[in-house]
Amino acid sequence: MQNTPTKSKKNGKKTEQAETGPQHVPSAVRAQLAMLHFTDSALPTGGFSHSYGMETYLQRDDVHDPDTFATWLRAYLRQAAYNDGLICRFAAEVGAQVKSKEIDEDAAYARLAELDQLAHVSLVPRQVRDANSSMGTRMAKIGPVAVPESPILQRYCKDVREGELHGSPAIVHGLALGVLGLDIVEAVRSYLMQLTVSLTQNGIRGIPIGQDAGQRVLSAMYPVINRTAEKIQTLGMIDLGMSSPGLEIAQIQHETHRSRMFMS
Numbered sequence: 001m002q003n004t005p006t007k008s009k010k011n012g013k014k015t016e017q018a019e020t021g022p023q024h025v026p027s028a029v030r031a032q033l034a035m036l037h038f039t040d041s042a043l044p045t046g047g048f049s050h051s052y053g054m055e056t057y058l059q060r061d062d063v064h065d066p067d068t069f070a071t072w073l074r075a076y077l078r079q080a081a082y083n084d085g086l087i088c089r090f091a092a093e094v095g096a097q098v099k100s101k102e103i104d105e106d107a108a109y110a111r112l113a114e115l116d117q118l119a120h121v122s123l124v125p126r127q128v129r130d131a132n133s134s135m136g137t138r139m140a141k142i143g144p145v146a147v148p149e150s151p152i153l154q155r156y157c158k159d160v161r162e163g164e165l166h167g168s169p170a171i172v173h174g175l176a177l178g179v180l181g182l183d184i185v186e187a188v189r190s191y192l193m194q195l196t197v198s199l200t201q202n203g204i205r206g207i208p209i210g211q212d213a214g215q216r217v218l219s220a221m222y223p224v225i226n227r228t229a230e231k232i233q234t235l236g237m238i239d240l241g242m243s244s245p246g247l248e249i250a251q252i253q254h255e256t257h258r259s260r261m262f263m264s
Contacts, residue, residue: 023149031180034146035187038173039194045138045169047198050131051206051262052076053251054199058206066213069203073217074224075244076199077192081228081235082242084132085192087119088174089232092187095178098152108152112175113165116156120166122241125251127264136160136167143172150179189229196221206261 022030037043054072057063063072094111097103103111123129140157147153153175160167170191177187196218204214254264 021148022146027181031177031182034180035177035182035190037146038142038176039190039197041197041201043142043194045135045142045198046131047135048202049262050128050135050264051202051254052128052131052199052264053125053247053254054203055206055257055260055262056250056254059257063203064207066209066217069207069209070217070220073196073199073203073221076247077196077221077224077228079242079244079247080192080195081231082239083122084119084168084170084195085188085228085232086235086240087115087168088170088191089184089188089235090115090237091168091171091174092178092182092184093174095150095152095175096181096184097178098150099179099181105152105155109155112152112156112171115171116160116165116168118240119168119171124243124248125255125264127255128251131264132169133167135169136172139169139172140167143176147176147180150176153179185229185233188232189225192225192228196225202262 022034025033051058054063054069054076057072063069091112094103094108094115098105098108119132120129123132137160140160144150144154144157153172156165156175157172159165160172173191173194174187177190178184182190200214200218200221203209203217204211209217251264254260254262
C-alpha cells in the first residue's frame with residue numbers, strides 16, 4: 001500500500017517554503033553571505049565591458065604581461081581610495097546609521113542623493129561616468145533582491161532604476177552591507193576585492209594573460225586592498241574626487257580609439 005504524506009511532513013514542507021529568502025538567515029551570517037554575493041565574479045553588473053582606461057595602456061604596450069598589469073592594477077586601486085572606495089564607505093556609514101536608528105529614512109535618503117550626485121560629477125571622463133551609472137543601475141536591481149527588507153535600499157534603488165538618480169555600484173554595495181550591520185572596513189574591503197576581481201578578469205582576456213597568472217596577480221593585490229581599505233577610513237569629504245592624472249587622461253583618450261575591446 002502506498003504511504004500517504006503525513007500532516008507533519010506537509011507542515012514541514014510549508015515551513016521550509018515559508019523560510020525561503022535571505023531575511024530568514026541569522027543576521028551575522030546574513031551580512032557575510034551578502035558580502036560574498038556582492039563579490040561574486042559572476043555578478044551581472046556589466047563590469048566585464050569596462051577596463052577603466054586599462055585598454056589605453058594596452059594599446060601603448062605599457063601593460064603587456066602579468067607584471068605590468070599588476071603595476072597598473074596597484075595604481076588603480078590606490079586612486080580608488082579617493083573615489084568609489086570612499087563613496088562605498090560613506091554609503092555603508094549611512095546604512096549603519098539607519099540600522100542603529102541614528103537617522104531616519106528621509107535624512108538617510110537626502111545623504112544618499114548627495115553621494116549619488118558627487119559620485120557622478122567627480123568622474124571627469126565621460127565613458128567612466130557612463131560606466132558608473134550603467135553598473136549602478138544594474139546593482140540597483142541586484143541590491144533589493146539580496147536585501148529585500150531594507151526600505152532605504154529599496155527607495156534608493158527604485159529611484160536609480162527610474163532615472164531619478166544617476167546610480168553608483170559603490171553606493172548600493174556599501175548601503176546594503178551597512179544596513180545588514182557588516183563592519184564598515186570589511187564592507188569597503190569587499191568592494192575593493194570585487195573591483196579587483198572584475199579588473200583582473202578583464203586583464204586576463206584583454207592582454208591576454210593566463211588564468212593562473214591572473215590568480216597570482218589577484219592574490220598579490222591582497223595587501224594593496226587591505227591598505228587601501230584602511231586608508232579610506234582616514235579620509236573625509238574634502239578628499240573625494242582626487243585622481244591620478246595619468247589614469248584620467250588614459251580614460252579620456254580611450255574615447256577616441258579607432259578600435260576598442262572595452263566600453264571604457
